[in-house]
Amino acid sequence: MSDIENLERDLIAKVDAADDEAAVEAVRVAALGKKGAVSERMKTLGKMSPEERKEMGPALNGLKTRVAAAIEAKKAALEEIALEARLASEKVDVTLPIKPVSNGKIHPVSQVFEEMIAIFSAMGFDVAEGPDIEDDFHNFTALNFPADHPAREMHDTFFFEPKEDDSRMLLRTHTSPVQIRTMMTQKPPIRIIIPGRTFRCDSDQTHTPMFHQVEGLVIDKQTHMGHLKGTLEAFAKAFFEVDNVKTRFRPHFFPFTEPSAEMDIGYERVGNEIRMGEGEKWMEILGCGMVHANVLKHCGLDPDEYQGFAFGMGVDRLAMLKYGIPDLRDFFAADARWLEHYGFDPLDQPNLATGLSR
Numbered sequence: 223m224s225d226i227e228n229l230e231r232d233l234i235a236k237v238d239a240a241d242d243e244a245a246v247e248a249v250r251v252a253a254l255g256k257k258g259a260v261s262e263r264m265k266t267l268g269k270m271s272p273e274e275r276k277e278m279g280p281a282l283n284g285l286k287t288r289v290a291a292a293i294e295a296k297k298a299a300l301e302e303i304a305l306e307a308r309l310a311s312e313k314v315d316v317t318l319p320i321k322p323v324s325n326g327k328i329h330p331v332s333q334v335f336e337e338m339i340a341i342f343s344a345m346g347f348d349v350a351e352g353p354d355i356e357d358d359f360h361n362f363t364a365l366n367f368p369a370d371h372p373a374r375e376m377h378d379t380f381f382f383e384p385k386e387d388d389s390r391m392l393l394r395t396h397t398s399p400v401q402i403r404t405m406m407t408q409k410p411p412i413r414i415i416i417p418g419r420t421f422r423c424d425s426d427q428t429h430t431p432m433f434h435q436v437e438g439l440v441i442d443k444q445t446h447m448g449h450l451k452g453t454l455e456a457f458a459k460a461f462f463e464v465d466n467v468k469t470r471f472r473p474h475f476f477p478f479t480e481p482s483a484e485m486d487i488g489y490e491r492v493g494n495e496i497r498m499g500e501g502e503k504w505m506e507i508l509g510c511g512m513v514h515a516n517v518l519k520h521c522g523l524d525p526d527e528y529q530g531f532a533f534g535m536g537v538d539r540l541a542m543l544k545y546g547i548p549d550l551r552d553f554f555a556a557d558a559r560w561l562e563h564y565g566f567d568p569l570d571q572p573n574l575a576t577g578l579s580r
């Protein structure tokens with residue numbers, strides 16, 4: 223076997239054996255580099271006799287071409303393998319479940335707002351909102367509060383400094399002023415819930431100066447007390463996620479509804495746990511009633527044509543009940559450990575299809 227054939231076999235074997243780009247490059251330098259084995263032999267062509275050169279020239283050129291081609295082919299193959307490995311390692315399986323977010327929790331009040339919105343939207347209610355800072359007209363007068371009603375007094379309501387005309391703005395004491403704002407701007411039929419912040423000068427284990435309410439308002443031509451009861455019973459079942467929830471309506475008084483009632487739900491306390499729908503105890507969870515004719519009139523609606531119902535409930539209270547949270551003041555203490563314990567996963571969006579709470 224000729225020297226050239228030996229060299230070719232040797233070089234091709236080295237190319238085959240090279241298993242990364244650096245090894246291939248080393249073979250290339252050793253063969254085709256300035257001082258490589260093939261290059262050194264090419265240099266000898268000049269010193270050969272014309273006959274010798276005629277034979278060796280094509281042989282050496284052929285060797286050079288084949289070795290170079292083998293090196294190129296090997297480089298391309300290695301690049302292909304590297305690309306495939308990278309694609310495999312960077313593959314994302316979009317069908318895998320999302321990793322739970324480990325830090326950051328949704329506050330129980332926000333969660334319960336979302337649960338209520340999910341329940342009432344499914345019943346066809348829209349969400350309406352209004353300002354936290356209200357005037358006397360929307361918070362009291364239009365809601366049929368008499369001029370000397372105790373709720374207007376300093377000890378309940380947070381008033382701002384009087385304006386030049388002696389009127390005072392206030393922090394709304396309930397979400398009911400948004401009933402007025404809605405009835406004054408929208409033509410019935412109206413079916414809304416109003417989630418929002420409310421303020422009263424009060425603080426103990428079950429009262430904080432700022433708290434949250436969800437108000438409901440339905441105005442149409444034939445809406446009656448039966449609709450009110452049905453709506454609130456359906457809400458209680460969906461919210462507490464028990465089918466046999468017991469409800470009771472007791473007569474009550476609100477200036478803006480007539481007749482008015484409070485709704486209680488039946489429960490039983492077993493140790494520290496509160497069980498809804500069982501036992502003999504009753505707990506008040508909301509106020510409600512048929513919208514008072516004077517309120518309709520204040521909003522430019524004819525009480526002989528329109529009627530409807532309203533209700534208002536304390537969101538914080540319902541969150542405490544549903545999730546067994548003992549002290550209301552902790553809701554607003556901004557304690558990260560409390561939130562870690564009672565908070566909700568941001569990806570747990572309440573909806574009726576998969577269940578409200580996990």
Ligand code: PHE
Pocket residue numbers: 395396397398437438476479509510511532533534535
């Ligand atoms: N606004 C009342 C409150 O804050 C609740 C309520 C709303 C009662 C609507 C009846 C109708 O106590």
